[in-house]
Amino acid sequence: MKRNQIIFLHVFYWILNICGSVLVPMFVYRDKDPLFRISFLVVSFISFYIQYFLIIPRFFDIKRLYKCIISFFVGIFIFAIIRYLIEETLLPYTIGRRNYQGDYSLFYYFFDSIYFSGMTIFVSTTFWLFSRFLKIEEEKARLLTEKKNAELQALKTQINPHFIFNSLNNIYSLVYQNSDKALPALEELSQLLRYSTKDLEKDFIQLDKEVGYMESLIALEKLRIKNPELILFNKNLKNPKLLISPMLLVPFVENAFKHGDVNGKGMELKVSDDNSKLYFYLKNSKKQRMKDFSSGIGIANVRKRLQLIYPDRHWLEITETEDTFIVDLKIELDSNKSLVY
Numbered sequence: 133m134k135r136n137q138i139i140f141l142h143v144f145y146w147i148l149n150i151c152g153s154v155l156v157p158m159f160v161y162r163d164k165d166p167l168f169r170i171s172f173l174v175v176s177f178i179s180f181y182i183q184y185f186l187i188i189p190r191f192f193d194i195k196r197l198y199k200c201i202i203s204f205f206v207g208i209f210i211f212a213i214i215r216y217l218i219e220e221t222l223l224p225y226t227i228g229r230r231n232y233q234g235d236y237s238l239f240y241y242f243f244d245s246i247y248f249s250g251m252t253i254f255v256s257t258t259f260w261l262f263s264r265f266l267k268i269e270e271e272k273a274r275l276l277t278e279k280k281n282a283e284l285q286a287l288k289t290q291i292n293p294h295f296i297f298n299s300l301n302n303i304y305s306l307v308y309q310n311s312d313k314a315l316p317a318l319e320e321l322s323q324l325l326r327y328s329t330k331d332l333e334k335d336f337i338q339l340d341k342e343v344g345y346m347e348s349l350i351a352l353e354k355l356r357i358k359n360p361e362l363i364l365f366n367k368n369l370k371n372p373k374l375l376i377s378p379m380l381l382v383p384f385v386e387n388a389f390k391h392g393d394v395n396g397k398g399m400e401l402k403v404s405d406d407n408s409k410l411y412f413y414l415k416n417s418k419k420q421r422m423k424d425f426s427s428g429i430g431i432a433n434v435r436k437r438l439q440l441i442y443p444d445r446h447w448l449e450i451t452e453t454e455d456t457f458i459v460d461l462k463i464e465l466d467s468n469k470s471l472v473y
Contacts, residue, residue, distance in 0.1 A: 138263050145255060149173060168231050171218050176252045179211040183256040192260075204253055211249035212242040280440055299324065299349075302356050313355040320352040331378050339410065339465070340372035343403055345382045350401075353389045362398025370405055374465045377441050383430030384414050384459050392416035392457065405465075412461040418454075438463075 153173050157163040183203075187210070191203035216238050219231040236244075299321050306314040324345065331337045347365070354360035381403070388399050397417035404411045431450075438446045445464035451457075 137266070138259070141259060141262070145259075146177070149176065167223075167227070168219075171223060171231075172215070172248075175211065175215045175218055176249075178214050179207065179249060180252050180256045182210055183207040183253055184260050188257055188260045192264075200257075204257070207253040207256070208246055208249050209242060211252065212238065212245040215245055215248075216241040296325070299352060302353065306356055311356075317352055317355045320348055320355070324348050324352065334378060336375035337378045338372060339374045339376050339405065340369060342376050342378060342381055343367060343369065343372075345379070346385050346401070346403070349382060349385055349389075353394070357395050359395060359398065363394065364398065364400045366402045366404075368402075368404040371407075374405065374408065374410070376410065376463070376465055377437060380434055380437060380463075381412055381461075383434050384412070384461075387430050388414055388416040388457070391419060393419045408465045410461075410463045410465055412459065412463075414459040416457055418452075418457050 150173065154166055154169050157169060158166050187203050187207050191199045193199045224230050303314060303317045303321060306317050331341060350363060350365055354363060385401065392399060394416060399416040402413040438448060442463055447462045449460045
């Protein structure tokens, strides 16, 4: 809860009370005997916080309005009791005077206090309701944050197995062919695993690390394809220390290698940044009879994570024709989130 707001309201309210009930009569109207005004202010103060901390929390029930009405009259009754004890017992005992001349019962003080205590009880109740509203809003925000974090964590746990599965399939095919590229492929995979196990736990990593994932993945994939020169990768990072959520770009590259015709027609990939904006472009040819190219686990995962992490700061367009697949992604990264090592 925004505790400072509540404290400010309380302090401001009592400053107004002190000024209006004590200081103004003393200095403007020349009231030379403010004792009873001060005693009334003390009664209001005590009643206010009894109402605030004890009565309203005990009686408040949004489904039973009559309890709120009861709490209002209980507050008035408490106000009357405190006022009676101070004005009819404490003041006569200490200074020998009463506020009202004559004997007045508690019953009289109750009806007399309905007018005088109404504003105090009303403001106390209003302040408590406002405090409760802030608590509810804070709890909602906390639950939404926890839900968002839990969902992001669940999405992250999908990435690593999916990523490893694809890479192991590639290495298996190299081993099956007795290719001397199998050992370098294992080395690249171990490098990728070191990246992923270390950085997937983080909320954000440096942009150049995310691009480094792609470079390692491309190096791994080039070991198994016939025409690696057809893989065109253009990188232009002006601010490589910008932070980005890990594994947002890699799944698109994985998807292209897994489902695209990289052996026949290759792949075009561009990554660049301008100030805090990241530009990612990927184009590759589709394999024949390949349908719904963009429905894989990795692509769906990225879509969800983009919506959660960059809800109003990304633009993703996936264009799919009979023979090509194009990803055009722009992300407005937080320029304040950058690391310098």
